[in-house]
Amino acid sequence: MAIWDVIVIGVGGAGSAAAMHLSKAGVHTLGIDQYHAAHDRGSSHGQTRIIRQAYFENPCYVPLLQRAYELWNELEDNSNRKLFHRTGLVELGPSDGIVIPGVRSSAATYGLPIEKLPPSEINQKWSGIRGEHDWEAIIELNAGFLRVEECVQAHIDLAMQHGCNLMHNCSVNQWSSNSREVKVVTDRGVEKAAKLVIAGGPWTRSLIPALSSKLQILRKHLYWFRPSRNGFREQEGFPCFFHETANGFFYGFPCFNGTGVKIARHSGGQPIEAPDTDATNSPVLDESDQQLVVDYASNYLPGLGSQVISTASCYYTSTPDENFVIDQLPDHPNVTVVAGLSGHGFKFTSALGEVASQLALNQTMPFDLAPFAIKRLE
Numbered sequence: 001m002a003i004w005d006v007i008v009i010g011v012g013g014a015g016s017a018a019a020m021h022l023s024k025a026g027v028h029t030l031g032i033d034q035y036h037a038a039h040d041r042g043s044s045h046g047q048t049r050i051i052r053q054a055y056f057e058n059p060c061y062v063p064l065l066q067r068a069y070e071l072w073n074e075l076e077d078n079s080n081r082k083l084f085h086r087t088g089l090v091e092l093g094p095s096d097g098i099v100i101p102g103v104r105s106s107a108a109t110y111g112l113p114i115e116k117l118p119p120s121e122i123n124q125k126w127s128g129i130r131g132e133h134d135w136e137a138i139i140e141l142n143a144g145f146l147r148v149e150e151c152v153q154a155h156i157d158l159a160m161q162h163g164c165n166l167m168h169n170c171s172v173n174q175w176s177s178n179s180r181e182v183k184v185v186t187d188r189g190v191e192k193a194a195k196l197v198i199a200g201g202p203w204t205r206s207l208i209p210a211l212s213s214k215l216q217i218l219r220k221h222l223y224w225f226r227p228s229r230n231g232f233r234e235q236e237g238f239p240c241f242f243h244e245t246a247n248g249f250f251y252g253f254p255c256f257n258g259t260g261v262k263i264a265r266h267s268g269g270q271p272i273e274a275p276d277t278d279a280t281n282s283p284v285l286d287e288s289d290q291q292l293v294v295d296y297a298s299n300y301l302p303g304l305g306s307q308v309i310s311t312a313s314c315y316y317t318s319t320p321d322e323n324f325v326i327d328q329l330p331d332h333p334n335v336t337v338v339a340g341l342s343g344h345g346f347k348f349t350s351a352l353g354e355v356a357s358q359l360a361l362n363q364t365m366p367f368d369l370a371p372f373a374i375k376r377l378e
């Protein structure tokens with residue numbers, strides 16, 4: 001049995017990036033995942049994820065996002081893959097709502113370029129997007145989407161190039177730690193290391209029972225629509241979009257690579273105790289969610305139509321304040337956790353992997369992690 005410097009449990013969105021940063025730093029790293037690389041059973045699948053910087057949720061995320069942008073660029077260069085499609089993002093909603101004031105606040109705090117337009121002009125620019133006449137619309141040109149599975153695979157490939165050892169299709173059943181080492185019990189035996197990083201996504205509740213009551217797992221649904229006319233493709237300049245409506249937050253992506261327009265509801269979701277174990281992984285339907293998405297499309301995406309050609313489900317793992325958990329476990333300082341990404345974490349994962357590596361190696365932290373501390377949840 002090898003003794004590792006660091007074991008990473010979970011090689012999904014955040015864990016693949018952590019494994020890459022650790023091994024790039026010359027750290028003897030083992031990554032363990034219960035499924036195959038870039039699988040579709042957790043939170044990091046479904047083709048695309050929106051990436052943006054004028055963060056309506058809270059300006060405190062912007063420095064982390066600026067670093068994430070640098071690291072996505074680096075990952076594209078080093079992996080020779082196109083990961084980030086800068087389609088721009090149109091955000092629409094009431095001027096006294098959550099999204100528009102939040103975007104304005106982050107943009108003003110950090111001097112980020114945004115363009116404000118009345119919704120009527122948005123509809124003139126892209127006839128497939130509309131908003132209510134008394135809303136505001138903001139365009140963030142520096143936003144777009146990430147190809148989610150490709151990003152995970154790129155981190156995994158580079159981690160391996162830097163000498164990382166990966167055990168896929170191997171479950172962690174238990175872990176323990178004392179002041180000298182951590183011990184991880186898997187399907188295939190016991191592994192030991194000086195440090196542990198846990199990036200278990202929606203399985204964090206079982207991996208870290210102490211956090212279980214603070215994390216809610218939501219099953220979420222994605223829908224691909226076949227447009228009833230031209231104008232919705234990335235090559236035609238159609239952007240990503242995000243609406244704050246009376247029925248909640250909805251967002252979507254242009255067609256690319258011959259797929260439909262992908263739409264989802266950011267609000268809502270089905271609370272569940274643990275991720276599904278159905279081996280066929282057939283999407284679980286939620287008719288009321290689908291109806292809300294179809295209604296949204298017919299109200300705000302003129303010409304898209306209502307033909308849903310495919311669906312998928314995926315999980316949010318949400319904290320009560322919807323801010324992430326990025327911390328060392330209070331009773332186990334040699335265990336770093338990245339969890340509770342609350343349905344908006346993928347765009348950050350390039351930076352979260354670096355932060356997890358810095359925490360595990362007790363390096364100077366260039367970010368204020370106070371908003372993400374475990375103790376705020378107590």
Ligand SMILES: Cc1cc2nc3c(=O)[nH]c(=O)nc-3n(C[C@H](O)[C@H](O)[C@H](O)COP(=O)(O)OP(=O)(O)OC[C@H]3O[C@@H](n4cnc5c(N)ncnc54)[C@H](O)[C@@H]3O)c2cc1C
Binds near residue numbers: 034316
């Ligand atoms: C429908 C949907 C839409 C989203 N849209 C966006 C968006 O537009 N923009 C954005 O930024 N974010 C978005 N998100 C959120 C983002 O995708 C997630 O926050 C992020 O992917 C979570 O990454 P993770 O590493 O925490 O989890 P995962 O990627 O699920 O990784 C966890 C890994 O841990 C492994 N694991 C767990 N337990 C064990 C064990 N016991 N043994 C071995 N391995 C284990 C799992 O197999 C898995 O690979 C969306 C999420 C969903 C579901």
